[in-house]
Amino acid sequence: xxxPINLISQWFTNLLLGWGLAENLVIVISLAIGAAIVATLxxxxxxxxxxxxxxxxxxxxxxxGPNRAGPYGLLQPFADMxxxxxxxxxxxxxxxxxxxxxxxxxxxxxxxxxxxxxxFAATVVGTNINVGVLYIVAVGSFGVIAVxxxxxxxxxxxxxLGAFRAVAxxxxxxxxxxxxxxxxxxxxxxxxxxxxxxxxxxxxxxxxPLAALxxxxxxxxxxxxxxxxxxxxxxxxxxGFHTEYSGMGFGMFYVSEFLHVWTIGALIATFxxxxxxxxxxxxxxxxxxxxxxxxxxxxYFVITWIRLSLPRVRIDQLxxxxxxxxxxxxxxxxxxxxxxxxxxxxxxxxxxxxALIMLAANLLIGWATVLILKAxxxxxxxxxxxxxxxxxxxxxxxxxx
Amino acid sequence: xxxxxxxxxxFIIVALFIPAVAVFLPRLIAPRKPNAIKQETxxxxxxxxxDAWVQFKVQYYIFAxxxxxxxxxxxxxxxxxxxxxxxxxxxxxxGVLFITILLVGLLYVWRKGALEWA
Numbered sequence: 001x002x003x004p005i006n007l008i009s010q011w012f013t014n015l016l017l018g019w020g021l022a023e024n025l026v027i028v029i030s031l032a033i034g035a036a037i038v039a040t041l042x043x044x045x046x047x048x049x050x051x052x053x054x055x056x057x058x059x060x061x062x063x064x065g066p067n068r069a070g071p072y073g074l075l076q077p078f079a080d081m082x083x084x085x086x087x088x089x090x091x092x093x094x095x096x097x098x099x100x101x102x103x104x105x106x107x108x109x110x111x112x113x114x115x116x117x118x119x120f121a122a123t124v125v126g127t128n129i130n131v132g133v134l135y136i137v138a139v140g141s142f143g144v145i146a147v148x149x150x151x152x153x154x155x156x157x158x159x160x161l162g163a164f165r166a167v168a169x170x171x172x173x174x175x176x177x178x179x180x181x182x183x184x185x186x187x188x189x190x191x192x193x194x195x196x197x198x199x200x201x202x203x204x205x206x207x208x209p210l211a212a213l214x215x216x217x218x219x220x221x222x223x224x225x226x227x228x229x230x231x232x233x234x235x236x237x238x239x240g241f242h243t244e245y246s247g248m249g250f251g252m253f254y255v256s257e258f259l260h261v262w263t264i265g266a267l268i269a270t271f272x273x274x275x276x277x278x279x280x281x282x283x284x285x286x287x288x289x290x291x292x293x294x295x296x297x298x299x300y301f302v303i304t305w306i307r308l309s310l311p312r313v314r315i316d317q318l319x320x321x322x323x324x325x326x327x328x329x330x331x332x333x334x335x336x337x338x339x340x341x342x343x344x345x346x347x348x349x350x351x352x353x354x355a356l357i358m359l360a361a362n363l364l365i366g367w368a369t370v371l372i373l374k375a376x377x378x379x380x381x382x383x384x385x386x387x388x389x390x391x392x393x394x395x396x397x398x399x400x401x
Numbered sequence: 402x403x404x405x406x407x408x409x410x411x412f413i414i415v416a417l418f419i420p421a422v423a424v425f426l427p428r429l430i431a432p433r434k435p436n437a438i439k440q441e442t443x444x445x446x447x448x449x450x451x452d453a454w455v456q457f458k459v460q461y462y463i464f465a466x467x468x469x470x471x472x473x474x475x476x477x478x479x480x481x482x483x484x485x486x487x488x489x490x491x492x493x494x495x496g497v498l499f500i501t502i503l504l505v506g507l508l509y510v511w512r513k514g515a516l517e518w519a
Contacts (some may be wrong), residue, residue, distance in 0.1 A: 028407065032415070135409075159487065168461050184483035
Protein backbone atom coordinates (compact mmCIF):
# COMPACT_ATOMS: atom_id res chain seq x y z
CA UNK A 1 0.00 0.00 0.00
CA UNK A 2 3.03 2.25 0.40
CA UNK A 3 3.45 2.68 -3.30
CA PRO A 4 0.21 4.08 -4.75
CA ILE A 5 1.80 5.49 -7.90
CA ASN A 6 3.17 2.19 -9.16
CA LEU A 7 -0.05 0.51 -8.00
CA ILE A 8 -2.09 2.84 -10.21
CA SER A 9 0.23 2.34 -13.16
CA GLN A 10 0.00 -1.44 -12.79
CA TRP A 11 -3.77 -1.27 -12.50
CA PHE A 12 -3.91 0.90 -15.61
CA THR A 13 -1.66 -1.47 -17.58
CA ASN A 14 -3.79 -4.43 -16.57
CA LEU A 15 -6.93 -2.52 -17.52
CA LEU A 16 -5.61 -1.85 -21.01
CA LEU A 17 -4.43 -5.44 -21.37
CA GLY A 18 -7.89 -6.53 -20.28
CA TRP A 19 -9.35 -4.56 -23.17
CA GLY A 20 -7.41 -6.80 -25.50
CA LEU A 21 -4.76 -4.34 -26.69
CA ALA A 22 -1.39 -5.63 -27.84
CA GLU A 23 1.26 -5.66 -25.12
CA ASN A 24 3.67 -3.38 -27.02
CA LEU A 25 0.93 -0.83 -27.58
CA VAL A 26 0.05 -0.90 -23.87
CA ILE A 27 3.69 -0.21 -22.98
CA VAL A 28 3.84 2.75 -25.37
CA ILE A 29 0.54 4.16 -24.08
CA SER A 30 1.45 3.89 -20.43
CA LEU A 31 4.92 5.36 -21.02
CA ALA A 32 3.40 8.25 -22.99
CA ILE A 33 0.92 8.93 -20.18
CA GLY A 34 3.76 8.81 -17.67
CA ALA A 35 5.76 11.31 -19.73
CA ALA A 36 2.74 13.60 -20.02
CA ILE A 37 2.16 13.46 -16.25
CA VAL A 38 5.79 14.32 -15.43
CA ALA A 39 5.86 17.17 -17.97
CA THR A 40 2.54 18.53 -16.69
CA LEU A 41 3.88 18.33 -13.15
CA UNK A 42 6.73 20.55 -14.36
CA UNK A 43 4.35 23.14 -15.77
CA UNK A 44 2.21 23.11 -12.61
CA UNK A 45 5.36 23.58 -10.53
CA UNK A 46 6.12 26.71 -12.53
CA UNK A 47 2.70 28.18 -11.76
CA UNK A 48 3.39 27.69 -8.06
CA UNK A 49 6.95 28.97 -8.43
CA UNK A 50 5.92 32.29 -9.96
CA UNK A 51 3.96 33.03 -6.81
CA UNK A 52 6.67 31.68 -4.47
CA UNK A 53 9.44 33.60 -6.19
CA UNK A 54 7.55 36.88 -6.16
CA UNK A 55 6.64 36.39 -2.51
CA UNK A 56 10.29 35.66 -1.58
CA UNK A 57 11.48 38.63 -3.65
CA UNK A 58 8.92 40.82 -1.95
CA UNK A 59 9.89 39.77 1.54
CA UNK A 60 13.64 40.06 0.89
CA UNK A 61 13.13 43.56 -0.49
CA UNK A 62 11.02 44.63 2.46
CA UNK A 63 7.69 44.72 0.68
CA UNK A 64 4.66 42.45 0.60
CA GLY A 65 4.74 40.88 -2.84
CA PRO A 66 1.52 39.93 -4.63
CA ASN A 67 -1.40 40.09 -2.20
CA ARG A 68 -4.38 41.35 -4.20
CA ALA A 69 -5.59 38.48 -6.40
CA GLY A 70 -7.05 35.81 -4.14
CA PRO A 71 -5.94 34.96 -0.59
CA TYR A 72 -2.24 35.88 -0.14
CA GLY A 73 -2.15 36.69 -3.85
CA LEU A 74 -2.36 33.00 -4.67
CA LEU A 75 -4.33 33.63 -7.86
CA GLN A 76 -1.72 36.06 -9.20
CA PRO A 77 -0.01 33.53 -11.50
CA PHE A 78 -3.38 32.59 -13.03
CA ALA A 79 -4.16 36.23 -13.68
CA ASP A 80 -0.74 36.61 -15.30
CA MET A 81 -1.34 33.51 -17.40
CA UNK A 82 -4.68 34.73 -18.71
CA UNK A 83 -3.12 38.07 -19.54
CA UNK A 84 -0.14 36.62 -21.37
CA UNK A 85 -2.28 34.16 -23.34
CA UNK A 86 -4.39 36.99 -24.74
CA UNK A 87 -1.43 39.12 -25.78
CA UNK A 88 -0.55 39.54 -29.41
CA UNK A 89 2.56 37.76 -30.64
CA UNK A 90 4.45 40.06 -32.96
CA UNK A 91 7.19 39.03 -35.36
CA UNK A 92 9.50 41.89 -36.31
CA UNK A 93 10.26 42.74 -39.92
CA UNK A 94 13.34 41.02 -41.26
CA UNK A 95 13.29 38.32 -38.61
CA UNK A 96 14.07 34.73 -39.51
CA UNK A 97 10.49 33.58 -38.93
CA UNK A 98 11.14 29.85 -38.49
CA UNK A 99 13.99 30.17 -36.02
CA UNK A 100 12.24 33.05 -34.28
CA UNK A 101 9.15 30.96 -33.53
CA UNK A 102 10.91 27.69 -32.71
CA UNK A 103 13.36 29.21 -30.20
CA UNK A 104 10.91 29.65 -27.25
CA UNK A 105 9.60 26.11 -27.74
CA UNK A 106 13.14 24.74 -27.71
CA UNK A 107 14.06 26.77 -24.62
CA UNK A 108 11.16 25.25 -22.70
CA UNK A 109 11.79 21.75 -24.02
CA UNK A 110 15.46 21.83 -23.01
CA UNK A 111 14.46 22.30 -19.37
CA UNK A 112 11.49 19.92 -19.41
CA UNK A 113 13.64 17.13 -20.88
CA UNK A 114 15.82 17.06 -17.77
CA UNK A 115 12.73 15.99 -15.80
CA UNK A 116 12.69 12.68 -17.66
CA UNK A 117 15.52 11.30 -15.51
CA UNK A 118 14.99 13.02 -12.15
CA UNK A 119 14.21 10.44 -9.45
CA PHE A 120 11.33 11.74 -7.31
CA ALA A 121 11.35 8.69 -5.03
CA ALA A 122 12.81 5.18 -4.88
CA THR A 123 10.34 3.82 -7.41
CA VAL A 124 8.92 7.03 -8.82
CA VAL A 125 11.33 7.97 -11.57
CA GLY A 126 10.60 8.74 -15.20
CA THR A 127 13.32 6.47 -16.46
CA ASN A 128 16.50 5.27 -14.79
CA ILE A 129 18.86 5.22 -17.78
CA ASN A 130 22.44 4.30 -16.97
CA VAL A 131 23.86 7.46 -18.57
CA GLY A 132 21.61 9.89 -16.70
CA VAL A 133 24.30 12.48 -15.96
CA LEU A 134 25.52 12.53 -19.56
CA TYR A 135 21.89 12.90 -20.70
CA ILE A 136 21.41 15.93 -18.43
CA VAL A 137 24.56 17.59 -19.74
CA ALA A 138 23.56 16.88 -23.33
CA VAL A 139 19.97 18.06 -22.99
CA GLY A 140 20.97 21.15 -21.02
CA SER A 141 22.96 22.38 -24.02
CA PHE A 142 19.75 22.77 -26.02
CA GLY A 143 19.09 25.87 -23.95
CA VAL A 144 22.16 27.58 -25.38
CA ILE A 145 21.00 26.79 -28.91
CA ALA A 146 17.55 28.22 -28.15
CA VAL A 147 19.05 31.44 -26.83
CA UNK A 148 21.35 31.70 -29.85
CA UNK A 149 18.45 31.08 -32.24
CA UNK A 150 16.32 33.70 -30.51
CA UNK A 151 19.06 36.31 -30.50
CA UNK A 152 20.21 35.73 -34.04
CA UNK A 153 16.80 35.46 -35.69
CA UNK A 154 15.39 38.63 -34.11
CA UNK A 155 17.23 40.95 -36.54
CA UNK A 156 18.00 43.22 -33.62
CA UNK A 157 21.42 44.40 -32.48
CA UNK A 158 20.58 44.14 -28.80
CA UNK A 159 19.26 40.62 -29.21
CA UNK A 160 22.37 39.61 -31.13
CA LEU A 161 24.61 41.07 -28.41
CA GLY A 162 22.67 39.04 -25.87
CA ALA A 163 23.17 35.90 -27.95
CA PHE A 164 26.94 36.52 -28.18
CA ARG A 165 27.12 36.92 -24.45
CA ALA A 166 25.09 33.76 -24.02
CA VAL A 167 27.63 31.79 -26.06
CA ALA A 168 30.55 33.17 -24.10
CA UNK A 169 28.84 32.67 -20.73
CA UNK A 170 26.72 29.53 -20.88
CA UNK A 171 29.24 27.61 -22.93
CA UNK A 172 32.18 28.60 -20.73
CA UNK A 173 30.43 27.70 -17.49
CA UNK A 174 29.57 24.30 -18.85
CA UNK A 175 33.20 23.20 -18.47
CA UNK A 176 33.47 23.49 -14.65
CA UNK A 177 29.88 22.27 -14.35
CA UNK A 178 30.69 19.01 -16.11
CA UNK A 179 33.85 18.59 -14.03
CA UNK A 180 31.86 19.19 -10.85
CA UNK A 181 29.33 16.57 -12.00
CA UNK A 182 32.17 14.10 -12.51
CA UNK A 183 32.83 14.10 -8.76
CA UNK A 184 29.48 12.57 -7.68
CA UNK A 185 29.73 10.17 -10.63
CA UNK A 186 33.15 9.11 -9.41
CA UNK A 187 31.98 8.76 -5.81
CA UNK A 188 28.91 6.73 -6.82
CA UNK A 189 30.66 4.79 -9.63
CA UNK A 190 27.59 5.26 -11.77
CA UNK A 191 25.94 7.78 -14.07
CA UNK A 192 22.43 6.54 -13.27
CA UNK A 193 20.51 9.08 -11.21
CA UNK A 194 18.94 6.54 -8.88
CA UNK A 195 22.29 4.84 -8.29
CA UNK A 196 23.83 8.18 -7.31
CA UNK A 197 21.01 8.76 -4.82
CA UNK A 198 21.38 5.24 -3.42
CA UNK A 199 25.16 5.65 -3.02
CA UNK A 200 24.85 8.69 -0.79
CA UNK A 201 25.83 7.46 2.66
CA UNK A 202 26.62 10.11 3.86
CA UNK A 203 25.34 12.83 1.51
CA UNK A 204 27.81 13.94 -1.14
CA UNK A 205 27.70 17.50 0.15
CA UNK A 206 29.82 16.16 3.03
CA UNK A 207 32.11 14.12 0.78
CA UNK A 208 32.44 16.80 -1.88
CA PRO A 209 31.42 20.25 -0.61
CA LEU A 210 33.64 22.05 -3.12
CA ALA A 211 32.11 20.22 -6.07
CA ALA A 212 28.66 21.14 -4.73
CA LEU A 213 29.66 24.79 -4.49
CA UNK A 214 31.12 24.81 -8.01
CA UNK A 215 27.99 23.13 -9.34
CA UNK A 216 25.76 25.70 -7.62
CA UNK A 217 27.71 28.68 -9.04
CA UNK A 218 28.06 27.30 -12.56
CA UNK A 219 24.47 26.20 -12.86
CA UNK A 220 23.35 29.66 -11.78
CA UNK A 221 25.40 31.00 -14.69
CA UNK A 222 23.79 28.40 -16.96
CA UNK A 223 20.34 29.67 -16.01
CA UNK A 224 21.47 33.22 -16.69
CA UNK A 225 20.14 34.81 -13.54
CA UNK A 226 21.62 37.62 -11.47
CA UNK A 227 24.54 37.95 -10.73
CA UNK A 228 25.11 36.25 -14.10
CA UNK A 229 22.23 37.82 -16.05
CA UNK A 230 24.41 39.44 -18.69
CA UNK A 231 22.50 37.79 -21.50
CA UNK A 232 19.42 39.83 -20.65
CA UNK A 233 21.01 42.76 -18.85
CA UNK A 234 18.14 45.22 -18.93
CA UNK A 235 20.25 48.29 -18.18
CA UNK A 236 22.68 47.57 -21.02
CA UNK A 237 20.99 45.71 -23.89
CA UNK A 238 17.24 46.27 -23.33
CA UNK A 239 16.28 42.63 -22.66
CA GLY A 240 19.04 40.74 -24.43
CA PHE A 241 18.08 37.80 -26.58
CA HIS A 242 14.32 38.15 -26.01
CA THR A 243 14.02 41.87 -26.78
CA GLU A 244 11.75 41.28 -29.78
CA TYR A 245 9.51 38.68 -28.17
CA SER A 246 6.03 39.51 -26.96
CA GLY A 247 3.15 37.61 -25.42
CA MET A 248 3.64 33.90 -25.08
CA GLY A 249 6.94 33.92 -26.97
CA PHE A 250 8.44 35.89 -24.14
CA GLY A 251 6.35 33.91 -21.69
CA MET A 252 8.00 30.65 -22.70
CA PHE A 253 11.49 32.07 -22.05
CA TYR A 254 10.28 33.38 -18.70
CA VAL A 255 8.67 30.09 -17.71
CA SER A 256 11.68 28.08 -18.83
CA GLU A 257 13.93 30.25 -16.67
CA PHE A 258 11.71 29.64 -13.63
CA LEU A 259 11.55 25.92 -14.25
CA HIS A 260 15.30 25.80 -14.88
CA VAL A 261 16.02 27.28 -11.47
CA TRP A 262 13.76 24.69 -9.84
CA THR A 263 15.39 21.94 -11.93
CA ILE A 264 18.84 23.09 -10.77
CA GLY A 265 17.52 22.81 -7.21
CA ALA A 266 16.34 19.29 -8.00
CA LEU A 267 19.74 18.37 -9.47
CA ILE A 268 21.56 19.74 -6.43
CA ALA A 269 19.20 17.72 -4.23
CA THR A 270 19.80 14.59 -6.31
CA PHE A 271 23.56 14.87 -6.64
CA UNK A 272 24.57 16.35 -3.31
CA UNK A 273 21.70 16.32 -0.80
CA UNK A 274 20.72 12.67 -1.00
CA UNK A 275 17.74 13.03 -3.35
CA UNK A 276 14.66 11.30 -2.02
CA UNK A 277 16.54 9.46 0.76
CA UNK A 278 15.48 10.08 4.32
CA UNK A 279 13.98 8.15 7.23
CA UNK A 280 11.34 5.76 5.92
CA UNK A 281 11.65 6.82 2.29
CA UNK A 282 12.68 3.36 1.08
CA UNK A 283 9.27 1.88 1.79
CA UNK A 284 7.05 4.92 1.44
CA UNK A 285 7.61 6.65 -1.92
CA UNK A 286 5.24 9.45 -0.90
CA UNK A 287 7.62 10.32 1.92
CA UNK A 288 10.50 10.22 -0.58
CA UNK A 289 8.72 12.72 -2.82
CA UNK A 290 8.17 14.98 0.18
CA UNK A 291 11.88 14.84 1.17
CA UNK A 292 12.87 15.45 -2.42
CA UNK A 293 10.68 18.54 -2.71
CA UNK A 294 11.95 19.94 0.59
CA UNK A 295 15.58 19.48 -0.50
CA UNK A 296 14.82 20.93 -3.91
CA UNK A 297 13.25 23.96 -2.28
CA UNK A 298 16.41 24.51 -0.22
CA UNK A 299 18.52 24.66 -3.40
CA TYR A 300 15.90 26.81 -5.11
CA PHE A 301 15.75 29.23 -2.18
CA VAL A 302 19.55 29.62 -2.04
CA ILE A 303 19.68 30.47 -5.76
CA THR A 304 16.81 32.97 -5.42
CA TRP A 305 18.43 34.49 -2.37
CA ILE A 306 21.76 34.99 -4.19
CA ARG A 307 19.89 36.41 -7.18
CA LEU A 308 18.19 39.02 -5.05
CA SER A 309 21.32 39.93 -3.08
CA LEU A 310 24.11 40.39 -5.60
CA PRO A 311 24.62 42.92 -8.40
CA ARG A 312 25.50 41.94 -11.95
CA VAL A 313 29.14 41.19 -12.82
CA ARG A 314 31.00 42.52 -15.86
CA ILE A 315 31.63 40.16 -18.77
CA ASP A 316 35.43 40.18 -18.40
CA GLN A 317 35.06 39.45 -14.68
CA LEU A 318 32.57 36.71 -15.48
CA UNK A 319 34.83 34.93 -17.93
CA UNK A 320 37.99 35.43 -15.87
CA UNK A 321 36.18 33.98 -12.84
CA UNK A 322 35.24 30.94 -14.86
CA UNK A 323 38.45 30.20 -16.73
CA UNK A 324 41.04 31.39 -14.25
CA UNK A 325 39.38 30.28 -11.03
CA UNK A 326 36.51 27.79 -11.32
CA UNK A 327 37.97 25.55 -14.04
CA UNK A 328 41.42 25.00 -12.43
CA UNK A 329 39.79 24.57 -9.03
CA UNK A 330 37.33 22.01 -10.38
CA UNK A 331 40.13 20.06 -12.08
CA UNK A 332 42.16 20.03 -8.86
CA UNK A 333 39.12 18.87 -6.88
CA UNK A 334 38.61 16.04 -9.36
CA UNK A 335 42.28 14.95 -9.16
CA UNK A 336 42.34 15.03 -5.36
CA UNK A 337 39.03 13.19 -5.09
CA UNK A 338 40.26 10.45 -7.43
CA UNK A 339 43.60 9.98 -5.65
CA UNK A 340 42.18 10.10 -2.11
CA UNK A 341 39.34 7.74 -3.03
CA UNK A 342 41.63 5.17 -4.63
CA UNK A 343 44.24 5.24 -1.86
CA UNK A 344 41.57 4.91 0.84
CA UNK A 345 40.08 2.00 -1.07
CA UNK A 346 43.48 0.31 -1.19
CA UNK A 347 44.10 0.92 2.51
CA UNK A 348 40.54 -0.12 3.29
CA UNK A 349 38.95 2.16 5.88
CA UNK A 350 35.54 2.37 7.50
CA UNK A 351 32.86 4.46 5.83
CA UNK A 352 32.88 7.18 8.51
CA UNK A 353 36.68 7.54 8.34
CA UNK A 354 36.40 7.71 4.54
CA ALA A 355 33.86 10.52 4.84
CA LEU A 356 36.00 12.42 7.34
CA ILE A 357 39.15 12.19 5.20
CA MET A 358 37.21 13.27 2.10
CA LEU A 359 35.81 16.26 3.95
CA ALA A 360 39.28 17.12 5.30
CA ALA A 361 40.77 16.91 1.79
CA ASN A 362 38.10 19.28 0.49
CA LEU A 363 38.64 21.72 3.32
CA LEU A 364 42.39 21.57 2.65
CA ILE A 365 41.86 22.46 -1.02
CA GLY A 366 39.60 25.32 -0.01
CA TRP A 367 42.15 26.60 2.48
CA ALA A 368 44.99 26.34 -0.06
CA THR A 369 42.87 28.19 -2.63
CA VAL A 370 42.29 31.06 -0.22
CA LEU A 371 46.04 31.19 0.55
CA ILE A 372 46.98 31.24 -3.14
CA LEU A 373 44.43 33.95 -3.88
CA LYS A 374 45.83 36.04 -1.03
CA ALA A 375 49.39 35.54 -2.30
CA UNK A 376 48.46 36.59 -5.83
CA UNK A 377 46.53 39.64 -4.84
CA UNK A 378 47.71 41.09 -1.53
CA UNK A 379 44.80 42.10 0.59
CA UNK A 380 44.03 45.67 -0.14
CA UNK A 381 43.93 47.63 3.05
CA UNK A 382 40.38 48.60 3.64
CA UNK A 383 40.14 52.16 2.67
CA UNK A 384 38.40 54.41 5.04
CA UNK A 385 37.14 57.39 3.20
CA UNK A 386 36.86 60.29 5.53
CA UNK A 387 33.98 62.56 4.79
CA UNK A 388 33.58 66.04 6.05
CA UNK A 389 30.63 65.97 8.36
CA UNK A 390 27.98 67.90 6.60
CA UNK A 391 25.07 69.40 8.44
CA UNK A 392 21.75 68.26 7.11
CA UNK A 393 20.24 71.71 7.14
CA UNK A 394 22.23 74.89 7.37
CA UNK A 395 20.66 77.80 9.05
CA UNK A 396 20.64 80.81 6.74
CA UNK A 397 23.08 83.48 7.71
CA UNK A 398 21.36 86.48 9.17
CA UNK A 399 21.50 89.25 6.70
CA UNK A 400 21.18 92.82 7.82
CA UNK A 401 18.81 94.77 5.73
CA UNK B 402 16.46 -1.13 -21.25
CA UNK B 403 14.74 -0.37 -24.55
CA UNK B 404 11.71 0.80 -22.60
CA UNK B 405 13.85 3.48 -20.97
CA UNK B 406 14.84 4.95 -24.31
CA UNK B 407 11.29 4.64 -25.61
CA UNK B 408 10.27 6.75 -22.63
CA UNK B 409 12.93 9.36 -23.53
CA UNK B 410 11.68 9.42 -27.11
CA UNK B 411 8.08 9.90 -25.98
CA PHE B 412 9.21 12.52 -23.50
CA ILE B 413 10.92 14.52 -26.27
CA ILE B 414 7.61 14.57 -28.17
CA VAL B 415 5.67 15.63 -25.07
CA ALA B 416 8.27 18.24 -24.07
CA LEU B 417 8.11 19.81 -27.52
CA PHE B 418 4.31 19.51 -27.73
CA ILE B 419 3.42 21.35 -24.50
CA PRO B 420 5.34 24.60 -25.22
CA ALA B 421 4.33 24.41 -28.89
CA VAL B 422 0.68 24.41 -27.84
CA ALA B 423 1.34 27.27 -25.43
CA VAL B 424 2.92 29.33 -28.22
CA PHE B 425 0.21 28.40 -30.72
CA LEU B 426 -2.79 29.04 -28.48
CA PRO B 427 -2.46 32.87 -28.46
CA ARG B 428 -2.75 32.78 -32.26
CA LEU B 429 -6.34 31.62 -31.75
CA ILE B 430 -7.43 33.78 -28.83
CA ALA B 431 -5.17 36.83 -28.96
CA PRO B 432 -5.73 39.83 -31.24
CA ARG B 433 -3.66 40.07 -34.40
CA LYS B 434 -3.32 43.59 -35.75
CA PRO B 435 0.13 44.01 -37.26
CA ASN B 436 1.17 47.41 -38.60
CA ALA B 437 4.39 48.86 -39.94
CA ILE B 438 5.38 50.71 -36.77
CA LYS B 439 4.71 47.71 -34.54
CA GLN B 440 6.78 45.39 -36.70
CA GLU B 441 9.83 47.62 -36.59
CA THR B 442 12.98 46.44 -34.87
CA UNK B 443 12.94 47.73 -31.32
CA UNK B 444 15.96 49.82 -30.45
CA UNK B 445 14.60 52.08 -27.74
CA UNK B 446 12.62 54.16 -30.21
CA UNK B 447 15.62 55.22 -32.29
CA UNK B 448 15.48 54.42 -35.98
CA UNK B 449 17.59 51.39 -36.86
CA UNK B 450 20.86 52.10 -38.62
CA UNK B 451 22.42 49.43 -40.78
CA ASP B 452 22.15 45.69 -40.65
CA ALA B 453 21.64 43.83 -37.39
CA TRP B 454 23.98 41.00 -38.28
CA VAL B 455 27.17 42.89 -37.59
CA GLN B 456 30.76 41.83 -37.01
CA PHE B 457 31.44 40.72 -33.48
CA LYS B 458 34.35 40.65 -31.08
CA VAL B 459 36.72 37.81 -31.89
CA GLN B 460 37.00 36.86 -28.20
CA TYR B 461 33.57 35.22 -28.29
CA TYR B 462 34.87 32.91 -30.98
CA ILE B 463 38.09 32.11 -29.08
CA PHE B 464 36.17 31.23 -25.92
CA ALA B 465 33.91 28.93 -27.90
CA UNK B 466 37.00 27.21 -29.34
CA UNK B 467 38.58 26.72 -25.91
CA UNK B 468 35.29 25.32 -24.64
CA UNK B 469 35.11 22.82 -27.48
CA UNK B 470 38.50 21.32 -26.61
CA UNK B 471 37.67 21.00 -22.94
CA UNK B 472 34.19 19.61 -23.41
CA UNK B 473 35.31 16.84 -25.74
CA UNK B 474 38.15 15.83 -23.44
CA UNK B 475 35.83 15.79 -20.43
CA UNK B 476 33.51 13.30 -22.08
CA UNK B 477 36.40 10.82 -22.03
CA UNK B 478 36.53 11.08 -18.24
CA UNK B 479 32.99 9.82 -17.66
CA UNK B 480 33.72 6.13 -18.39
CA UNK B 481 36.86 6.44 -16.26
CA UNK B 482 34.81 7.70 -13.31
CA UNK B 483 32.10 5.04 -13.73
CA UNK B 484 34.58 2.15 -13.86
CA UNK B 485 36.60 3.54 -10.95
CA UNK B 486 36.06 0.45 -8.78
CA UNK B 487 37.59 -1.92 -11.29
CA UNK B 488 40.55 0.27 -12.20
CA UNK B 489 44.04 -0.63 -10.95
CA UNK B 490 46.19 2.13 -9.51
CA UNK B 491 47.99 2.48 -12.84
CA UNK B 492 44.77 3.33 -14.70
CA UNK B 493 43.77 5.83 -12.01
CA UNK B 494 47.15 7.52 -12.30
CA UNK B 495 46.74 7.61 -16.06
CA GLY B 496 43.42 9.39 -15.62
CA VAL B 497 45.05 11.86 -13.26
CA LEU B 498 47.80 12.42 -15.83
CA PHE B 499 45.13 13.09 -18.45
CA ILE B 500 43.51 15.72 -16.22
CA THR B 501 46.93 17.23 -15.55
CA ILE B 502 47.50 17.56 -19.29
CA LEU B 503 44.14 19.35 -19.42
CA LEU B 504 45.37 21.71 -16.69
CA VAL B 505 48.62 22.35 -18.59
CA GLY B 506 46.54 23.04 -21.70
CA LEU B 507 44.52 25.56 -19.71
CA LEU B 508 47.75 27.19 -18.51
CA TYR B 509 48.98 27.35 -22.13
CA VAL B 510 45.78 29.03 -23.28
CA TRP B 511 46.06 31.38 -20.33
CA ARG B 512 49.69 32.32 -21.11
CA LYS B 513 48.82 32.79 -24.78
CA GLY B 514 46.41 35.47 -23.67
CA ALA B 515 43.34 33.80 -25.14
CA LEU B 516 41.49 34.28 -21.86
CA GLU B 517 41.97 38.05 -21.80
CA TRP B 518 38.93 40.09 -22.71
CA ALA B 519 40.49 43.46 -23.58
